[in-house]
Amino acid sequence: MGWHVPCGEPPGVDQPSLTLDELATSRFPLLEYAPDAIVLVDDRGVIRLVNAQTERLFGYYREELVGQPVEILVPHDTRASHVADRADYASDPRVRPMGVGLDLHGLRKDGTSFPVEISLSPVETRDGTYVAAAIRDVTERKAFEVRLRELNAELERASRAKDQFLASMSHELRTPLNAIIGFTGTLLMELPGPLAPEQRRQLEIVQSSAQHLLALITDILDLAKIESGKRELTFEPVRIGEVVAAVAGALGTMAAAKRLTLRTVGVDSETVAITDRRALHQIVLNLVNNAIKYTDAGSVSIAVERVATGDRAGVRIGVADTGIGIKAEDLSRLFRAFEQLDPSSTRRHEGTGLGLYLCRNLATLIGATIEASSTLGSGSRFTLTLPLER
């Protein structure tokens, strides 16, 4: 519970050149019109002075309060301890909030009570030392706090329900796909018997469509996790060279099948970044996979270089290809969801349309940026710039 140390003493209050009566006069409008109720109490706990806000807050006229023990403003159940606390304060009077960590309440004339925050301060006058209590009604703030807690709990419940939904969805979609991909596979493996060429062609369409659906499900669930902040990240030292080598290894066959050269440049064993290995791997894999997919002849290269971005050390992973390239006006649309640039090419280049969108989201998660440049007809280059430290 935060405590508000209020406006402090009105100007001149701590100058012992004044008397209590002088304080009570309108020479100090700040005291009289302060937004907090201010109550001056003497060393016996008797109220000597109150301001206008005290009258409003507690429902008394000031004449009814002056001369009364201050406990008149304290709910019955805490009066006894209030007397003891008052004695404690008198032994060590300084400016401080009262009852830190306690839920304090004030008692109105009509018997109702309300939550308050109180700041205490000793006040020196020519007549002696008094204690000034600045009392703030926090009813509204407490109500907000309660509402906020309720809203938070509600959000947490909704977020857990969403997680549960995503997990079930992933499981439920994969289960029938297992049968589709599995039995299409057994047929294509000709386990039940030989296939006619047209049967094989059609089964291959079933197979690639099912694989496409699986990739979509994986990407959508990944995105949903990122967007709900549920993507688990583990920041640890990651050798960039290892990630690049793993991606090159995984996609080597795909490049070779298209007779493309897959090269790595500038890979060393020293460049280490504090990052999430899985996210980084997924981004680089996606970029290289795209590069191979959209290149019919030539090469794909993965280049690693150390850079400084501002005053931070970073590493840049560039994926360049000699493929079909991207029109200048299309570059800005590249990282949006479901934007495969040339509608006529979607058949030829099977993809979910979520890959680059996912890459950019993942990059943001690990504090990295992705940029694309391209010359139509002669290739594209994607660069991921990643800070070495978190």
Next chain:
Amino acid sequence: MRVLVVDDNSTNLDLMLYLLRAFGHDATGCADGATGLETALRGDFDAVLVDILMPTMDGYEFARRFRAAPALRALPLIAVTALAMPSDRERIASAGFDGYIAKPLEPRTFVAQIEGFARPAGP
């Protein structure tokens, strides 16, 4: 190899049994965890495959009981499940299985994967 497969989804059970048999293995299927445990205890298997999300007894409970039975303690136990989120993988990895295969399974490599889990590379 004699392989026991436990899965409550009959189509997926069918697929796994078909693949294992097609590659020359002796495969037996069970549709629930309790029957699977009984069968495992009575039979003489070289490996057991089990689904995770099953009614009455799930794959985790199956693994606990499986590992608690002296006769089964050393038998390779492999989870084959459509639970494929990273948190699922972690939980499965620490639940006493010797291997994990995510569904949809890859029909061309499935049997080789099972053989690899069942007979870890020797010295």
